[in-house]
Amino acid sequence: MTSSASAPARIRIGSAPDSWGVWFPDDPQQVPWQRFLDEVSEAGYEWIELGPYGYLPTDPARLADETRRRGLTVSAGTVFTGLHHGPDVWDRTWAHVADIAALTRAMGAEHLVVIPSFWRDDKTGEVLEDRTLTAEQWRDLTTQTERLGREVRDRYGLRIVVHPHADTHVDSEENVSRFLDATDPDLVSLCLDTGHYAYCGGDSVKLIETFGERIGYLHLKQVDPEILAQVVADEVPFGPAVARGVMCEPPNGVPALGPVLDAARRLDVDLFAIVEQDMYPCPPEKPLPIARRTRDFLRSCGTPVRAPDTPNRSGK
Incomplete structure (x- = not known):
């Protein structure tokens, strides 16, 4: 994805079902998928992720039309894995991955976001x-992730981007560095979720x-430092922490996204930067105004996002 003189590198901004409070394929607290698609387009975004498999239509023809x-x-699909458990979980993992990878490929996307399993x-x-992996579990995690990267590439033409995530074993600077040092750059890239x-x-x-050479994808979000300090001190699990509002609307939290985007631009590669503000559960009327304000904020950071009154590519 390296840029050329005739095609300067781009950061392509999108959003995701997560920013509409969607964590599950089907949940009465979530907005219907039609509303998500309507509102993410109305808010001015052109790129989306699939979200939890089964939330959006899984028939490629129907989803392509919608x-x-x-x-x-579509920029990417998402899978959840527990690859530190070793080869014994491979068949179960692949059964989960294959359908999602097939739909992702059918939608013309090139990335598969891989989220490690939670320790709580x-x-x-x-x-x-245990929240800390043994040396053997680290070997299983890295070797099986490389295997996943190879299989997904060879069978579906997709690039895996592993997503460091709270309450997983790939989380802190130490663990992310250890993971990257132990995996093949040709097979495994990173989805940096800010x-x-x-x-x-x-x-x-x-x-x-x-x-920099390992950054294959970005998720843009911020944390409220005061709420974060409370949830860390109280050892609050990630889900309840989100319900407390630990993930907040930009630019009200950390990290500052302007410097992050500037650093990403200096890599001189094409990157997706998908807004993904964790909000589960949330009132159905809450996401759209936040999405609009976030779009405006990102435009102020020098990242082009289609204005909501701009006709979409279907001319409607």
């Missing part, structure tokens, strides 16, 4: 396993400057 007539294009339940806080990385104490600009 997105096309709203001027939307994100709703109840139940500890599911909010999750800040949640876990990391510096996004430093990570981009240190591991």
